[in-house]
Amino acid sequence: MTRERKIASGRRPFNGLWPVLRKEAIHIRRDPMALFFTVLIPVIQLFLLGYAINTNVRNVKTVVFDEARTQESRRLLERFANSGDFHLIAFVGSDEAMNSEIVAGRARVGIKIPPDYSRRLLAGDTAQFLVLVDGSDSMVAGETSNVANALALDESLERLLVASNGRASLPVEVRRKILFNPDSRSPNFFIPGLIVVLLQMMTTLLTAFAIVRERERGTIEQLYMTPVRPLGLMVGKMVPYAVVGFTELCVVLAIMRWIFAVPINGSLLLLLLLTTPFILTMLGVGLLISTRANSQQEAIQMAFGTLMPSIFLSGYIFPIDSMPQIFQWISRLIPATYLIEITRGIILRGAGFRDLWVQAAVLTAMSIVLILVSAVRFRSQVA
Amino acid sequence: MPVISTDQLTIRYGDFTAVDRITLQVEEGEIFGFLGPNGSGKTTIIKALCGLLKPFSGKGTVLGFDCVSEAAQIRERVGYMSQNFSLYADLTANENLEFYAGVYGLHGQYLRQRIREVIELTQLEPYLGRRAGKLSGGWKQRLALACAFIHEPELMFLDEPTAGIDPVARRALWDLLFQLSGRGVTFFVTTHYMDEAERCGRVGYIYLSHLIAFGTPDELKELPDVSPAGTLRIEVSTPRTAAALAFLKARPYVHSATIYGQHINLLVDDASTEHLVAELEEQGFRETEIRPIAPSLEDVFVTLTEKAGNSKS
Numbered sequence: 001m002t003r004e005r006k007i008a009s010g011r012r013p014f015n016g017l018w019p020v021l022r023k024e025a026i027h028i029r030r031d032p033m034a035l036f037f038t039v040l041i042p043v044i045q046l047f048l049l050g051y052a053i054n055t056n057v058r059n060v061k062t063v064v065f066d067e068a069r070t071q072e073s074r075r076l077l078e079r080f081a082n083s084g085d086f087h088l089i090a091f092v093g094s095d096e097a098m099n100s101e102i103v104a105g106r107a108r109v110g111i112k113i114p115p116d117y118s119r120r121l122l123a124g125d126t127a128q129f130l131v132l133v134d135g136s137d138s139m140v141a142g143e144t145s146n147v148a149n150a151l152a153l154d155e156s157l158e159r160l161l162v163a164s165n166g167r168a169s170l171p172v173e174v175r176r177k178i179l180f181n182p183d184s185r186s187p188n189f190f191i192p193g194l195i196v197v198l199l200q201m202m203t204t205l206l207t208a209f210a211i212v213r214e215r216e217r218g219t220i221e222q223l224y225m226t227p228v229r230p231l232g233l234m235v236g237k238m239v240p241y242a243v244v245g246f247t248e249l250c251v252v253l254a255i256m257r258w259i260f261a262v263p264i265n266g267s268l269l270l271l272l273l274l275t276t277p278f279i280l281t282m283l284g285v286g287l288l289i290s291t292r293a294n295s296q297q298e299a300i301q302m303a304f305g306t307l308m309p310s311i312f313l314s315g316y317i318f319p320i321d322s323m324p325q326i327f328q329w330i331s332r333l334i335p336a337t338y339l340i341e342i343t344r345g346i347i348l349r350g351a352g353f354r355d356l357w358v359q360a361a362v363l364t365a366m367s368i369v370l371i372l373v374s375a376v377r378f379r380s381q382v383a
Numbered sequence: 384m385p386v387i388s389t390d391q392l393t394i395r396y397g398d399f400t401a402v403d404r405i406t407l408q409v410e411e412g413e414i415f416g417f418l419g420p421n422g423s424g425k426t427t428i429i430k431a432l433c434g435l436l437k438p439f440s441g442k443g444t445v446l447g448f449d450c451v452s453e454a455a456q457i458r459e460r461v462g463y464m465s466q467n468f469s470l471y472a473d474l475t476a477n478e479n480l481e482f483y484a485g486v487y488g489l490h491g492q493y494l495r496q497r498i499r500e501v502i503e504l505t506q507l508e509p510y511l512g513r514r515a516g517k518l519s520g521g522w523k524q525r526l527a528l529a530c531a532f533i534h535e536p537e538l539m540f541l542d543e544p545t546a547g548i549d550p551v552a553r554r555a556l557w558d559l560l561f562q563l564s565g566r567g568v569t570f571f572v573t574t575h576y577m578d579e580a581e582r583c584g585r586v587g588y589i590y591l592s593h594l595i596a597f598g599t600p601d602e603l604k605e606l607p608d609v610s611p612a613g614t615l616r617i618e619v620s621t622p623r624t625a626a627a628l629a630f631l632k633a634r635p636y637v638h639s640a641t642i643y644g645q646h647i648n649l650l651v652d653d654a655s656t657e658h659l660v661a662e663l664e665e666q667g668f669r670e671t672e673i674r675p676i677a678p679s680l681e682d683v684f685v686t687l688t689e690k691a692g693n694s695k696s
Contacts, residue, residue, distance in 0.1 A: 019482050019485025022482070023474065023482045026473075218465065218466075218468075221465045221466075222469040222470075223486070225461075225465075226483070227486070227488065
């Protein structure tokens with residue numbers, strides 16, 4: 001070869017970044033259906049879950065066995081009905097009938113008022129009544145027993161007050177005000193978390209597929225033989241999918257804002273900005289999966305493996321503070337935990353950068369570590 | 384200085400020795416044919432020479448660079464065409480070329496010039512806008528060759544480049560290899576086809592991880608193991624070859640027998656030929672003719688494989 005070598009050195013760490021990036025963008029453009037579905041599926045899930053999830057316990061089906069059948073017992077039952085939490089669906093005539101309604105799942109709560117209820121009440125003794133709660137749904141069980149207690153207390157106090165001084169109003173009353181989500185709307189609470197979970201699922205799979213596909217088709221063998229460097233390949237593959245992930249984020253936020261009417265109280269710009277390190281982190285997780293998985297099937301399984309802890313330990317469903325200590329530590333290792341704090345902070349509480357910079361910094365650090373780790377793993381596969 | 388040189392190169396996957404103490408040299412500008420059954424270690428050697436696999440022991444150099452410590456330099460200077468079609472099916476021919484040009488760090492004027500050169504070389508011009516996945520087998524291979532040659536490598540590794548393409552395309556691809564070889568490019572080609580092996584300047588035959596033959600096709604045909612003393616290769620022409628084959632295989636003086644069209648090729652004790660004709664006539668195989676022949680490369684490899692197999696067991 002007489003001609004002087006004009007090719008650039010393959011020893012620069014990001015060698016191959018641009019060609020890989022351009023190629024990946026062409027792949028995305030050439031397969032609009034795949035792109036459409038990756039964007040569409042999270043949207044469909046947002047609609048399904050957004051409408052289905054309602055944590056407010058209302059209209060719990062309640063069966064009544066009223067053995068007293070007095071003015072006082074009717075007044076008590078009215079209280080339950082008027083609370084809105086209980087929906088009295090049936091009156092039965094025996095303990096067995098009440099039990100079987102609950103066992104069969106037709107009612108979640110049973111109220112039994114004994115025959116001596118009014119007599120004891122009027123005699124100044126403690127009148128008892130029984131509330132049976134179906135514990136198979138802990139959220140319903142907790143809420144209904146609290147409400148039942150409150151109703152009984154209310155009834156007792158009113159009776160005491162009327163008996164003692166004829167006054168019918170309570171001396172102390174709580175006026176509670178729920179900040180940031182005054183109507184306790186479930187979408188406001190759930191959708192900012194749901195967005196994180198959906199975004200995680202999509203971005204992880206996108207990048208995992210991007211390399212696994214090359215492995216399945218054998219093109220990766222050819223790439224190994226070129227001077228492409230692991231970081232060039234990784235970052236080149238990530239950038240186009242980061243753009244797709246970002247687009248997805250905007251679509252999902254628009255649906256949240258305009259269809260589920262969840263207002264964004266903080267800065268939209270800040271929200272987009274702080275989501276970026278999360279997207280990069282998740283793309284990094286996808287890359288890490290892709291260095292392990294040999295087929296798209298395997299990649300899907302691994303992606304779901306990372307999704308489960310992100311759903312249950314990130315505070316998306318269960319509050320982190322009520323988890324056992326060890327799970328609280330684990331939740332601190334899950335990127336979704338930080339983004340959920342960010343999305344809820346900005347969307348619901350109108351938090352600013354000064355409130356959320358720690359979360360942003362953790363996510364940024366995670367993204368860098370993950371990309372480096374997958375590059376190292378990738379290199380060890382190559383050589 | 385040889386372009387490729389290995390010294391007792393050994394590669395292991397765990398307990399399995401994929402390549403066992405292989406020593407070979409490939410000279411500049413030659414087409415070296417590397418043959419062996421599937422799984423015998425052909426691709427493994429290529430990977431090791433490009434620095435993708437670490438040798439367990441021994442060493443190798445490519446273009447004067449060490450395969451372990453200077454793999455990056457090697458990868459910049461060699462072209463590789465893998466066993467399966469491994470271009471991006473959803474990219475056009477031109478986009479594939481541009482991608483590989485970019486990956487090899489070509490840019491600007493030089494990039495455009497090189498793309499023009501490989502297009503001219505492979506005559507891909509009419510297919511540039513077509514998706515690579517939609518090209519016929521022969522054109523896919525030409526495109527793959529163009530991509531592997533985009534950065535003007537001095538050495539090309541072609542891993543079964545003609546598997547599954549039609550004879551015309553196969554011939555055309557070989558013509559191309561000779562053309563490039565004439566310009567000083569060295570080729571390391573693995574193949575299953577004996578006629579391709581015959582075209583190579585030198586061939587190596589790997590069997591059960593060992594290099595059991597290495598040399599020019601003519602040298603290999605003269606190996607004593609291939610035609611042992613006291614034996615003779617002959618060709619028998621007879622009207623009913625299949626029936627005759629069964630009969631011949633049962634003769635004690637016949638060492639091997641195989642059919643080529645209207646002929647049967649035999650390896651026999653050299654004193655037995657007259658006896659053989661007489662026996663065939665006796666069995667009703669009329670108009671039988673025999674003539675001595677030289678062994679083919681296939682004969683060489685079959686004989687050597689059997690011998691290697693016997694010495695193992």
